[in-house]
Amino acid sequence: MDQSVAIQETLGKEENCIVAAQCDILLEDCSESRLLGLVECAKEHAIFIYTHRRMAITADDVSLEDIIPITLDFAVVEVSSPEQLVVVGADTRVRMSYKNEKLELRLPFGSHSRFFLGEVNKAWSDVCRLPTQVPKFEWTKKYKKSIKRQEATKQAIAPLEVLSTKNNQHQKIEKVSDKKGSLEKVKSSNSISQKSKGNSSQDNQSISSREERDDLVRSSSHTASNKAQILAMPQFGLRDNLIRCELLKSEDSYTYLENFRFFLGTYNVNGQTPKESLRPWLSCTPDPPDIYCLGFQELDLSKEAFFFSDTPKELEWMKAVFEALHEEANYALVKLIRLVGIMLIFYVKKEHAEFISDVEAETVGTGIMGRMGNKGAVSIRFRFHNSDICVVNSHLAAHVEEYERRNQDFKDICSRLQFRQLDPTQPPLTILKHNVVLWIGDLNYRISDLDVDSVKDLISKNDFETLHSYDQLKRQIDVEAVFVGFKEGEIDFQPTYKYDTGSDKWDTSEKCRIPAWCDRILWKGKNIQQNHYKSHMDVRTSDHKPVSSLLIIGIKRVNPEAYKKTFEEIVRNIDKMENECIPSLSLSKREFHFKDVKFMQHHAETLNLFNDGQVPCQFEFIQKPNESTYSKPWLTANPSKGFIAQGASMDIDLEVFVNRTTAPDLNCGKQEIEDILVLHLERGKDYFISVTGNYLPSCYGTSIYSLCHMKEPIQDMPKETLLELAEKSPNDDTATDEKPLDIPKELWMMVDHLFRNAVDQEDLFQQPGLRTEFAEIRDCLDSGMPDSLPGSNHSVAEALLLFLDALPEPVIPFPFYQQCLECSSSAGQCEKVISMLPQFHKNVFNYLAAFLRELLKNSANNRLEVAILATIFASLLLRSPTKQDFAEKRKTQEFFQHFLT
Amino acid sequence: MAKQYDVLFRLLLLGDSGVGKTCLLCRFTDNEFHPSHISTIGVDFKMKTLLIDGIKVRIQIWDTAGQERYQTITKQYYRRAQGIFLVYDITSERSFQHIMKWASDVDEYAPDKVRKILVGNKSDDVEKRQVATEQGVKLAMAYGMDFFETSAFTNHNITETFTRLAEQVLAANKKDLDLLRISLNDELNLTALEEEEGLCDSASGDQQKACWC
């Protein structure tokens, strides 16, 4: 019964109960039943916890107790506790925690709980995937008022000590520890939870596959951490699928067939409790079977079983079965599944257990309303060695005339019964997709077109062949209306229905039913032989007789050597493919040399990238550790990142340009033209590109102090001297033997040139010079001592401005800047500041001021004004160590004006 | 039989330029050999899948530039490695001497629990041998590493060397792996069954416990 309907009735319009599950809240010394609903609203999820009447059908049956929002603080883990006996096939115990609350729950074993936990986990993974989107849970607030916590739950929601709340993402599976306990103990605990014994590996599987997904989430959100070096890589699912496909294709090369004995049995027990040994049925073979698949129908006809799926009969029949299994072998229960009265038990000989895997069980109801479990099927699928096997036990619609309904039930079961795949990307698995399908059950097909007496007459003559031709199932199979592709062995036993209970007498009741072969065993698949097919007359508990069949099935076993070889061959090919798909480029050149790089001179070389790989590629020059950019500041790659299609190519310009920021260190030799670029391909390799060159030192970017100590052109100076000078303090005048120059000779040459040629020049310092002439002037200053400078007045004027601009320490050094601003209004104060400057700087300042005053004297011709010169020169002489605002600018001009008048 | 998960390791080839790092990788992944020396300028990698103890181990092998001038950059790749091949050339005494320097860089830049293996390559070139096998053995012993003499040319000991280091890395990361294993579906399935068997065994004869244990 779907209890989410009841929950849905209590919710708002926008809210949606995705799935509901019944569970037991585990309190200190007892447990109480609760209903959990996973509720979604606006992409946020929360778990609503309800107290409820036993079977919730309407909103009246449930009452909201608490809401746990699913956020990053939320976690659900499987737990075991020492005092709790854990039986294989027992219920799932989980601990849900939210912030510092925790809740221990027990969910009944089976696919529904698994589904519920799966959905919860899905919701949680969604939260983890977008950790930045903080959920608000506005919509749950309205419920908070109505929540009346019962005393009991308050206990359960105790502060959390055990679980580290620091990082709930790092949940670990606490391994289920097994501890023996008594039957009584199980009985005393909550009824639903102790429903049946099966195999907990199912539940564990769901947890573990969740865990796997969690790993994915984890590794994607913690890529930086060193811990993630060993990656669980479900994200390589594509690759795994490829391997799986290839392995499947060449399965024959590494598997061989081995026969195993499958004992199949079906028994409609008519709601009876076991009254006699089942040995005549289950131990009828001389040798012990390898596998038992036993189906029961009408296990319990009571209302309780129907409505609450709760029956003591399950345990009773299980015990009866266990005691009757073949004595000469030990068997392990792999799985038990039940839907109301339809039960399927799967035992395997101990030594085969390790070869059983991927066990899944599902049920489908086809009863009342086409849903209920009074009719329908239960099914277990598993992998035995390398064969996938599906066993179905069904109880189809009753009544002689309803054979078409039975056909329909068969079809419904085939389409509606689906097994979840471990790999969530795979579509669900249906019954008919299995290599081997074994179908047993009370199929309920009857004998048609013969009256009771004729039937009984044929039976008494043992003419089962004739009787069989009236069998509805045979007829329906013959016209391919049902069980297409299935086989059934020859029926050489009398009909198994309907007897007076406890006897071998045909039904003597009023209805006096016509005998029929209701109970059947069919199979589908290759390499299957039937060893026997019979009924067991000496079992008399029910109005049916049990039926059994021993099938000899050829199972694919793996030859480990051959498997390894095939596997390696496959991965070798895939590795090869993968390696070929690693992006790759070929580079036209790996080493670049820039010869004679000069100040403010642009140099460029071209690097051609050709995509010689099999995939498009994304490239980027990446920075080396401890460096903030991908290259030295004087070097740029243009473009520095991009995309190149397969077979295409792209030119990258490597440009070298030394400006005033990079010049000082290059001038003195602290830095050289030398760099290694790292060209990184996304998902691919890194290429190193080395850039070398030589730089010609320049007075541009060299300090006033250093220049004053150079009597030769800078390019004629020994390298060591340049470095030595650069490392000396500008205030330290004493150290030199030779008398230094008062001002840099380069400055003198430019100013002198202008003084001699340009005092009447209009627009001086305002009209730009020529780039080529600047280069000539620079070279002239750096390498020679000609009598006059080349270029126009404007070019020389600009060269002078650039010189001042490139000074690593401005004429008024940075430490004086603030002072200058403060005293800018007072001429006297300003002069005082200047008097305190280091000697060479003071010289330069006074020299320039004098020169400019000289120019202003000729303002009639050259049209220069104080304001113009103040604006131009203040910004060069008085540079801010940081960014200059407009007010500051005004002050620097004001400061400098004092020296121009 | 095949497990549901993969493990990925990064292994790094280190050693002087010309010792044959690129050739070792090429032989291992593509089973090819190129006699010409095209010096690696950069960091290259290839993938390879090994089956170790039934676990699919995917290894990403990084081939680095051996030339000295790139070493400040290549060092930065060490910290991403779980395993390192220290390669020298048995025909070059110098490349053998340099192993000391490579090893100390590894100590400085690689993660603490990185696994190392010493490789003397070009074992085919007996005539030009300058480093005796015993010297390699001794050095490896001093460092507590395994040692292989290999030839990318004749394919001698190539798979063995790579597999050995991968195994060692696997073993060194066993603890983390075991955590992974717990989340392994079929493993769990098996343990569950084993528990079951045990229970049923001990319960035989005791009817009440037979089913519920």
Ligand SMILES: Nc1nc2c(ncn2[C@@H]2O[C@H](COP(=O)(O)OP(=O)(O)OP(=O)(O)O)[C@@H](O)[C@H]2O)c(=O)[nH]1
């Ligand atoms: N005889 C012989 N020659 C080899 C062997 N392995 C490599 N070589 C040769 O050694 C030279 C260098 O090999 P590479 O693999 O390119 O060297 P590398 O260590 O990658 O060098 P870098 O990339 O510069 O660090 C090549 O000419 C190879 O042919 C070998 O096992 N035997």
Ligand SMILES: [Mg+2]
């Ligand atoms: Mg190389």
